[in-house]
Amino acid sequence: xxxxxxxxxxxxxxxxxxxxxxxxxxxxxxxxxxxxxxxxxxxxxxxxxxxxxxxxxxxxxxxxxxxxxxxxxxxxxxxxxxxxxxxxxxxxxxxxxxxxxxxxxxxxxxxxxxxxxxxxxxxxxxxx
Numbered sequence: 001x002x003x004x005x006x007x008x009x010x011x012x013x014x015x016x017x018x019x020x021x022x023x024x025x026x027x028x029x030x031x032x033x034x035x036x037x038x039x040x041x042x043x044x045x046x047x048x049x050x051x052x053x054x055x056x057x058x059x060x061x062x063x064x065x066x067x068x069x070x071x072x073x074x075x076x077x078x079x080x081x082x083x084x085x086x087x088x089x090x091x092x093x094x095x096x097x098x099x100x101x102x103x104x105x106x107x108x109x110x111x112x113x114x115x116x117x118x119x120x121x122x123x124x125x126x127x128x
Contacts, residue, residue, distance in 0.1 A: 018051030019044045 004023055011020040022044060030040040072092050077085050096103050105113040 016048055018048035021051070022047035 008020055026043050077083055091103060107113055
């Protein structure tokens with residue numbers, strides 16, 4: 001009978017760390033729910049893809065070399081109350097990407113237009 005300890009070195013060799021981290025819990029879940037082998041494999045693949053998505057976003061943020069870490073939650077809306085807070089949060093959700101819409105931030109000098117563009121993690125958004 002194959003054990004998880006037998007599989008772990010092979011998963012590491014193929015650089016499947018998402019599967020390596022989840023296989024114990026997923027195997028227990030598969031036994032408890034009497035999952036079909038393909039359903040079990042699908043769960044493991046979803047874990048691997050989720051880990052790669054998270055790592056990819058983190059890698060792209062590092063590669064972008066943003067000057068300071070920022071978060072939209074740190075934005076001072078009291079500085080300029082005319083900034084539409086709800087609209088800014090809607091933009092941060094990234095829904096416009098799914099809708100394939102263009103966004104233009106315009107306004108006078110010094111109002112903070114670049115701030116939201118430098119805050120990729122300002123809202124919870126799953127990567128594509």
